[in-house]
Amino acid sequence: MSARSLTPKLLSVWREGYSFATFRADALAGLTVAIVALPLAMALGIASGASPDRGLVTAVVAGFLISALGGSRVQIGGPTGAFVVVVFNVIAAHGYDGLLIATLLAGLILIAAGALGLGQMIKYVPHPVVTGFTAGIAVIIASSQVKDFLGLSVAEVPADFLARWRTLLEALDTFDPVTLAVGIAALTIIVGLRRLAPRFPAFLIAIVATSAAVAHFRLPVDTVGTSFPGITAGLPVPSIPDLSLMRISALLPSAFTIAFLAGIEALLSAVVADGMAGTRHRPNQELVGQGVANLGSALFGGLPATGAIARTATNIRSGARTPVAGIVHAMAILSFILFAGHLMSFVPMASLAAVLFIVAWGMSEHRRFLLLLRMPNSDRAVLLLTFILTISVDLTVAIAVGVTLASLLFMARMAEAVEVGRGMPTESGRDAEDIDQRDDLPPGVEVFRIAGPFFFGVAGELLDTLRRLGEAPRVIILRMRLVPLLDASGAQAIADFVDQASAAGAYVILSGVQSQPAAILARMRLGEGASRLFYASDYKSAQALGIELAEIAEI
Structure with missing residues (x-):
């Protein structure tokens, strides 16, 4: 000031x-x-x-x-x-x-x-x-x-x-x-x-x-x-x-x-x-x-x-x-x-x-x-x-x-606007690459995307998405380029997601993390000493890393 x-x-x-x-x-x-x-x-x-x-x-x-x-x-x-x-x-x-x-x-x-x-x-x-x-x-x-x-x-x-x-x-x-x-x-x-x-x-x-x-x-x-x-x-x-x-x-x-x-x-x-x-x-x-x-x-x-x-x-x-x-x-x-x-x-x-x-x-x-x-x-x-x-x-x-x-009503409306899922078509106005985001991925590699501020009102959606998969894949790419804001509850949900995926033997890649969410995740020390968590600067890098990790997981 x-x-x-x-x-x-x-x-x-x-x-x-x-x-x-x-x-x-x-x-x-x-x-x-x-x-x-x-x-x-x-x-x-x-x-x-x-x-x-x-x-x-x-x-x-x-x-x-x-x-x-x-x-x-x-x-x-x-x-x-x-x-x-x-x-x-x-x-x-x-x-x-x-x-x-x-x-x-x-x-x-x-x-x-x-x-x-x-x-x-x-x-x-x-x-x-x-x-x-x-x-x-x-x-x-x-x-x-x-x-x-x-x-x-x-x-x-x-x-x-x-x-x-x-x-x-x-x-x-x-x-x-x-x-x-x-x-x-x-x-x-x-x-x-x-x-x-x-x-x-x-x-x-x-x-x-x-x-x-x-x-x-x-x-x-x-x-x-x-x-x-x-x-x-x-x-x-x-x-x-x-x-x-x-x-x-x-x-x-x-x-x-x-x-x-x-x-x-x-x-x-x-x-x-x-x-x-x-x-x-x-x-x-x-x-x-x-x-x-x-x-x-x-x-x-x-x-x-x-x-x-x-x-x-x-x-x-x-x-x-x-x-x-x-x-x-x-x-x-x-x-x-x-x-x-x-x-x-x-x-x-x-x-x-x-x-x-x-x-x-x-x-x-x-x-x-x-x-x-x-x-x-x-x-x-x-x-x-x-x-x-x-x-x-x-x-x-x-x-x-x-x-x-x-x-409370505003947060409820914001929670409704946040999308957590495996595929989001271009009609949602998000991104043209959503239609074929899974085409270049081998079997055993899953990709999810979060779009919108990820706060306590929607934190539970991420774990629910993982549970709906049934058997966990070998590699999970979590795309976060459209997450401008992350609070402590959202960060904890991501940490729990990584822990549950790791317990099931899956690798997790966080892709395109913006500066504010990256700072919050760093404060939670998410990734330090975690052998199954990786960061990728963009989705192309995440795809290449996911294919490589999937091959390692098969060995």
């Missing part, structure tokens, strides 16, 4: 030269994104079980650090919907101080992952798993906002999904028409502006308009001020939460979940940004930047943070060219906190619920979800299982089960 892969993009920008024209473009883009991010940060702070000011602090601290130290030119970081479920559960189980510890640990995990070069590993997480848990999170976010949108009189909404809906349905007759009208008004403004004037900041306009209406007409609805009376303007003083070995061990699973979500969403966002802006991000440095950002957010009492796809896309469409745009976005939100933070108290909770309904709809990726339902049964099973477990059990369990099931 080169030093360049761990160089922040901001440093590369300064080295290239930074002009006033570029700064002007970045500043305009940053201000535009700040207008979009401001209501989102507040809404996500509330949805996470915290408060709106926690979301704003995260947008400032983490947003600044992700842009300053990340590996993307145009990434915008902050709180996102992906964290809502896990953050809510951590706060419910361990308190807000526990969330800060988990976020600190997640930051350290991300830094270590980037330093170890694991930035490329994220691409191995299957799309059905990602789509399944993001759709599940979207459903949970939407259901968590029903109470505030309808103004229901519910003392406490259960965290469990089914119990939550049972409580909400039982309390439907307590809905408040005024609160519902404010929520519908906010929702209508957002949807209408997105269709008729997509360049306008729909979230902010909806929040400002409904807040002004509630304040002017003194409407009796819940607002941020009545729901969170202790909010103060400004940034909190940084502090380290109370750490202990017991708390760290209890919160480590949550920390890994936060790190996983932060890593996968940040790198997915960076890939989308590359496609839109024609840039190329540095995945390992992006993980390091995300890690430092989560450390910083936790020290200032903020939430977990990652790259936000929608805000990053807005940044690019607004003309951003460098990470300076993200820094300007963070500074603009900080200015609001310092000089206009008291205005938060006038925002209706129903309006923020409307914002989160739109966020949840965007997260659901309903088109991709429906598209994956048309895929083979294995992909559908992974998608639906991850989705259902996210809603009904736990996000950590959903991801673990989804990835495990997807991996």
Whole structure:
């Protein structure tokens, strides 16, 4: 791994030269994104079980650090919907101080992952798993906002999904028409502006308009001020939460979940940004930047943070060219906190619920979800299982089960693609010499061919092929030119094959072994001191050697 892969993009920008024209473009883009991010940060702070000011602090601290130290030119970081479920559960189980510890640990995990070069590993997480848990999170976010949108009189909404809906349905007759009208008004403004004037900041306009209406007409609805009376303007003083070995061990699973979500969403966002802006991000440095950002957010009492796809896309469409745009976005939100933070108290909770309904709809990726339902049964099973477990059990369990099931199904498909046999015709697309590979061999010389990666899922096929022969031949040629990959189980199967053939008095020739399988076989010391095992560089050499060994065996 080169030093360049761990160089922040901001440093590369300064080295290239930074002009006033570029700064002007970045500043305009940053201000535009700040207008979009401001209501989102507040809404996500509330949805996470915290408060709106926690979301704003995260947008400032983490947003600044992700842009300053990340590996993307145009990434915008902050709180996102992906964290809502896990953050809510951590706060419910361990308190807000526990969330800060988990976020600190997640930051350290991300830094270590980037330093170890694991930035490329994220691409191995299957799309059905990602789509399944993001759709599940979207459903949970939407259901968590029903109470505030309808103004229901519910003392406490259960965290469990089914119990939550049972409580909400039982309390439907307590809905408040005024609160519902404010929520519908906010929702209508957002949807209408997105269709008729997509360049306008729909979230902010909806929040400002409904807040002004509630304040002017003194409407009796819940607002941020009545729901969170202790909010103060400004940034909190940084502090380290109370750490202990017991708390760290209890919160480590949550920390890994936060790190996983932060890593996968940040790198997915960076890939989308590359496609839109024609840039190329540095995945390992992006993980390091995300890690430092989560450390910083936790020290200032903020939430977990990652790259936000929608805000990053807005940044690019607004003309951003460098990470300076993200820094300007963070500074603009900080200015609001310092000089206009008291205005938060006038925002209706129903309006923020409307914002989160739109966020949840965007997260659901309903088109991709429906598209994956048309895929083979294995992909559908992974998608639906991850989705259902996210809603009904736990996000950590959903991801673990989804990835495990997807991996097992993939290995099963790979095992089906591997061929072990005595003859493979050209219709299989393998090789023209397969038709007559046995023509020049004398009686007593058998030839087998393995085509595909030879791993534990198919290792038993080789011994089964030998058993089906009945009486062992004098010489067995095992062609391995089409084996690109060999694992320990496959190597052991070959060793067992050689042992059984040798016990029956047969010679074994391994033909055309590629470099990776050859290295694995060498580590197993297969061939050292074995008088009946030989290697041949290609099939012609193996044929000549096989004929010679067959003659020796007859003597």
